[in-house]
Amino acid sequence: MELYMPVVALGIIATGFAVFSIVMSAVVGPKRYNRAKLDSYECGIEPTPQPVGGGRFPVKYYITAMLFIVFDIEIIFLYPWAVAFDNMAVFGLVEMILFILTVFVAYAYVWRRGGLEWD
Amino acid sequence: MTSSLVSQGDLVLAAEDLSMFGQDPWWLVVIKAVLIFLVLVLLTLFNIWFERRVVARMQHRIGPNVHGPFGLLQSLADGVKLALKEDIIPKAADKAVFLLAPVLSVVPAFLAFAVIPFGPVVDVPFTDDMTTPLQLTDMPVAVLFVLAVASIGIYGIVLGGWSSGSTYSLLGGLRSSAQMISYEVAMGLALVAVFLYAGSMSTSAIVDAQERIWFGLILIPSFVIYVIAMVGETNRAPFDLPEAEGELVGGFHTEYSSLKFALFFLAEYVNMTTVSALATTLFLGGWRAPWPLSAVNDGMFNEGYWPVLWFLSKILLFIFFFIWLRGTLPRLRYDQFMAFGWKRLIPVSLAWIVAVATIRSLSLDGGFDRTYLLGALGVVAVLFLVLFFLGGEEEEEQAEAEERPFDAFAGGYPVPPMPHQVAQARSQSPTVASSTASEGSA
Numbered sequence: 001m002e003l004y005m006p007v008v009a010l011g012i013i014a015t016g017f018a019v020f021s022i023v024m025s026a027v028v029g030p031k032r033y034n035r036a037k038l039d040s041y042e043c044g045i046e047p048t049p050q051p052v053g054g055g056r057f058p059v060k061y062y063i064t065a066m067l068f069i070v071f072d073i074e075i076i077f078l079y080p081w082a083v084a085f086d087n088m089a090v091f092g093l094v095e096m097i098l099f100i101l102t103v104f105v106a107y108a109y110v111w112r113r114g115g116l117e118w119d
Numbered sequence: 120m121t122s123s124l125v126s127q128g129d130l131v132l133a134a135e136d137l138s139m140f141g142q143d144p145w146w147l148v149v150i151k152a153v154l155i156f157l158v159l160v161l162l163t164l165f166n167i168w169f170e171r172r173v174v175a176r177m178q179h180r181i182g183p184n185v186h187g188p189f190g191l192l193q194s195l196a197d198g199v200k201l202a203l204k205e206d207i208i209p210k211a212a213d214k215a216v217f218l219l220a221p222v223l224s225v226v227p228a229f230l231a232f233a234v235i236p237f238g239p240v241v242d243v244p245f246t247d248d249m250t251t252p253l254q255l256t257d258m259p260v261a262v263l264f265v266l267a268v269a270s271i272g273i274y275g276i277v278l279g280g281w282s283s284g285s286t287y288s289l290l291g292g293l294r295s296s297a298q299m300i301s302y303e304v305a306m307g308l309a310l311v312a313v314f315l316y317a318g319s320m321s322t323s324a325i326v327d328a329q330e331r332i333w334f335g336l337i338l339i340p341s342f343v344i345y346v347i348a349m350v351g352e353t354n355r356a357p358f359d360l361p362e363a364e365g366e367l368v369g370g371f372h373t374e375y376s377s378l379k380f381a382l383f384f385l386a387e388y389v390n391m392t393t394v395s396a397l398a399t400t401l402f403l404g405g406w407r408a409p410w411p412l413s414a415v416n417d418g419m420f421n422e423g424y425w426p427v428l429w430f431l432s433k434i435l436l437f438i439f440f441f442i443w444l445r446g447t448l449p450r451l452r453y454d455q456f457m458a459f460g461w462k463r464l465i466p467v468s469l470a471w472i473v474a475v476a477t478i479r480s481l482s483l484d485g486g487f488d489r490t491y492l493l494g495a496l497g498v499v500a501v502l503f504l505v506l507f508f509l510g511g512e513e514e515e516e517q518a519e520a521e522e523r524p525f526d527a528f529a530g531g532y533p534v535p536p537m538p539h540q541v542a543q544a545r546s547q548s549p550t551v552a553s554s555t556a557s558e559g560s561a
Contacts, residue, residue: 006265007233010152014229017156018222018382021337025206025378028366038210043368047285061293064457068300071465073461075307078472079263082314085484093480100469101288108467116461118454 063115076104137321140257147243151255151413153233160432163388164194164357169435171443177446198381210282220282221375222274222384227268228389235396236323238406238426253406253427254323261322262310262465265397266303269352270433271384275297276361279383280371291370294453295354295361302351302358302431306469309345312338313401326405335402339497340471342402344464346440350396351460353387354440357448359457383399395437417476471500 040047081096082087088095111114141149168183169189175182183190208214238253257328273296280292314320316338317328335342351358363368399405406426407413413421420429429523443538451459474496 002135003258005141006143006148006152006223007230009148010155010233011226012232013152013156014226015222018225021166021202021378021382022218022221025202025204028202029205029377030203031205037205038213039206040209041368041374042282042285042287047453057289061297064297064301068304070305072300072307075304075311076263078308078311079320080508081438083318083320085315085479086318090480093476096476097473098472104469105466106465111462112474116458118457 060118067110069113070106071103074099136324137259139225139252140254140323143232143251144246147249147251148255151251152233155255155412156229159229159232159392159461160385160391162392163385164198166391167194167197169298169438169542170445173442177443195401199495204377206379207374209284209374211526212374213282213284216278216282217284217374218379220275220279221379221386223277223278224272225382225386225389227272227275227387228393231265231268231393232396233387233401234258234264234322235393236326236405236429238424239422251484253424257323260320262314262320262325262397262401265393266307266310269390269393272304272334272390275373275383275386278339281308282546283371283374285374287367287369288371291361291367291373295371296369297354298358298360298460301457302348302464303343305460305468306348306352308465308472309341310375310401311468311472312341315472315475315479322405325401326407329404329407333402333404335404337502338402338475339498340467340500341475342398344468344471345398345402346461347464349398350444351456352439353390353394355391357451358455359445359450360453391441392434395434395441396430399433400436400477403433412545422437454551467529474500480518 077099078096081092085092128558146561171193172182172190174182186196187193205275208217233255233328234257234528236252236257240250240252241250243251276299277292277296280288280290283289313334316334318327319325319328353363354552361367366374372380375383404419406428408415408420408425412429420426438457478496
């Protein structure tokens, strides 16, 4: 646990700085009310009307996120293998080649089905 | 010996020696944490100035040179100016999340630096015989910690974009998060080879493992992939699509003003420093002196406080590389960018991992150490990557060339011809020509 306490210390300093900045800018900065100022800025002209309940966005981003989770977990599996590689020699190598092949099958499937196409 | 360990079923995983960490008294921890924080903030101020000056030179301008020596205080002046500006929270914004997002974005950026080694074990000044490593802390999973913390930073960006209640912010935040997670896959795969060679995920052990040769030299493809991915991760040119001004105004921070905007800005620059520091640690030997210097006087430059100098120089080298890219390359199109990440970097890294593991296994098993074989394979893999990328572009251009003849007023707007297209004489379309003339006068 001693190894992780310094991280907490740095975290407290960084959080303190961030909160201090936000509070300070609210206190120090001027406040001149103007209705137009509270509108969304976007690019300076009339803002695009947003649908009720916040903006909707293309489902494409969800697919990217799902693919990321799949591949990220597979990478996490590779880490302990890489760290312990010298202890496992050929056994570890063969096992991991089989694993990467399995990943490749999934990857090829996603590619073939157009999961990696952006348009 | 190792094979007997496997048969007994208890693998010895902890190759690293972390006994020197977690021994500091609390005041030393606080001093180190404050120093890291200050160095990061000052480095950010310096980097902004550095970027503006270098880009200015590249564009035959002078850049900021008024405030302070060489204009070094320009960023500080900008920061103070931002603090004195009105803090606007748009009416459509989700107030709590809107305030939380900059904090979420900036805190992880600092946290990642907790495990980066600046130097070896040194004497603490003004004490009798106290020694401490020049690193806030280390853990068996230090690099994993950096990746995890960096992922939290993405929350800051996507929440900031979502809570603003503005279309551009939302799209910018989404683009940014999609981009960062896509390149995190490639980045994560690039790190596997390093862990394989270092036999550890702790940053200090990885630096120790590079005493003989830097991993950047024997694992060239991993290094190249990491460098590409780190530019994508930090949303920097040529991958700065989340803030493509022509499309999205400012991206996720369009609605932010005053110091909240400054915090996002700070997070971006601290992240640049962090990925550079991680690249230095994993591939360029960390705080170790570069080759000719490391041999001077029995490694005199690798002891005491000297390594801090090499470490900072290597970081600044990467920062310069970032700036150089920004000054040179145009922005990629979003689909090209995503395709490059998912279709090029990932298969190349997977194949490279298999190659590295095979060679490592052969050299362990057969007892021959063929580092040069790895180097040669690395060069081949990088060439392959380059050809892969260039080949794809050529195909696209050819496909376009086969299309119908060039229409200068496609969709009613005048468009310039592509390099392989030939513009037709203007007299063929007098009506359109007159309409553009009137547009020009309007």
